[in-house]
């Protein structure tokens with residue numbers, strides 16, 4: 001049964017959802033970006049939301065990287081980080097995302113001269129507002145920026161394990177340029193983080209092949225793989241991921257936007273599901289890729305044949321493999337058990 005967008009979007013919007021892979025720094029939608037740019041006197045190359053949206057039509061990873069770093073410049077004070085986080089909370093609430101694990105990269109802000117205390121206070125305040133004003137629970141994944149740190153990643157680890165860490169950090173991530181910076185370089189950092197009770201949540205197998213995923217599994221003891229879509233090139237790896245039920249944080253529109261898949265139809269999402277892998281569906285950098293979790297689930301249904309039951313299952317799976325408190329998991333599980341069927345005509349294909 002395939003539903004039209006008109007029938008499915010209202011259902012997807014009210015479906016209680018969980019997102020595990022999105023970046024705070026990639027979530028600044030044009031109105032938020034312009035608001036913060038104006039407050040800080042930063043020129044982002046556009047004066048209206050429409051104009052800024054036009055800039056988001058980047059043609060390459062380099063364009064994306066340039067825009068991403070321009071965007072960072074609007075985040076300076078605790079108030080900026082709080083407003084950005086609260087705006088993300090409002091957007092997630094609009095889609096009924098009930099719980100999200102949001103990645104942020106402390107080192108990139110520290111290198112820009114943002115005081116650790118400002119960053120911490122902003123994240124704490126924004127997370128509080130996301131919950132009290134919008135009812136959305138957020139947790140943080142702080143990630144190492146592969147290319148901008150020494151292999152020991154001391155700066156990120158000291159920050160995370162020190163007194164200036166924000167509240168609600170559940171894991172250590174590994175982001176940035178994958179090619180040339182294999183997981184093995186960061187083994188010590190992840191061992192320290194795991195010893196301190198943080199989950200290992202690296203990006204791997206996004207732009208680099210199976211070796212990167214094996215590295216994340218063996219060297220970093222990854223409990224989930226950010227992206228991981230390149231696993232299909234190695235049947236032994238696919239079998240391992242399936243057998244150990246290692247979740248992949250798949251972000252189809254991101255992969256298409258960054259030219260890792262030629263089109264949504266050529267994205268391996270359907271193949272990953274057919275292999276019996278444990279898949280969660282995510283937006284990655286939703287503002288830049290102009291997507292929402294609702295859009296991603298719609299794509300999974302219409303293009304890759306995920307039934308509504310399968311979509312509900314992806315939310316239950318995301319919840320199970322999240323680091324949400326047990327009470328939160330129980331509440332959202334209960335909400336998911338109450339989801340009504342889609343109201344509207346569908347068609348069998």
Ligand SMILES: [Zn+2]
Pocket residue numbers: 021023175203226284
């Ligand atoms: Zn990511």
